Amino acid sequence: MNEVTEARYELVRGDRLPTGRVCRVQEAPGLAVVQILTGEATERLCDELNEFHRSILIEDRWIQTPITDPDRIEHEAERLGVADAWWELRSDLPANILCVPLEQRARFTWLVRDGEASERLVREMNRYLKRIVGDGLWRQNWPSAN
Structure with missing residues (x-):
């Protein structure tokens, strides 16, 4: 069963983030919060990401591994290559489409x-x-072909 029951994107003031940063990801069992500096993303994008993540998590498509270090996300990437994920800005999306997940x-x-x-x-x-x-x-919970 997926331990992450909620992922939340929210806009915050600069005093809520480390100096010089425009976002921070924090997690606890059952919760992942992405804090974004106001002005670096639109409120409507955060709302859209929250809706998409709700369905992704309900479907157990991504599983949070047990948290043994509360600061694990802030450590430098070890480049283990388990999977790839990224954001990409696109100017060719239709006007009514704010973001599209491709998996x-x-x-x-x-x-x-x-x-x-x-x-x-x-x-x-x-x-x-x-x-x-x-x-x-x-970790991605990709359905098997069987």
């Missing part, structure tokens, strides 16, 4: 409409994803 075995891409997130936010999120997904802190 296949060992790969997950978030296409994000240009203007909904800053390039700096995308860089920071991609650094987090190298650690979280690349090192297997969260």
Whole structure:
């Protein structure tokens, strides 16, 4: 059973983030929170990401591994290559589409409409994803062909 029952994206003031950062990912059993500096993403993108993640987690498509170190996400990526995930800004998405999740075995891409997130936010999120997904802190629960 998937221990992560909620993933939440929220906009926050700068005093809630480490100096010089535009986002932070924090987790606890059953919860993952992505705090984003106000102005680096739109509220509507956060709402859309929250909806997509709700369905992804309900379907148990990604599983949070047991947390043995509460600061594990902040450690440098070990580059284990368990899977790849990243955000990519796109200017060719239809006007009413804010983001699109593309998933296949060992790969997950978030296409994000240009203007909904800053390039700096995308860089920071991609650094987090190298650690979280690349090192297997969260594992894809890909259905077997059987």
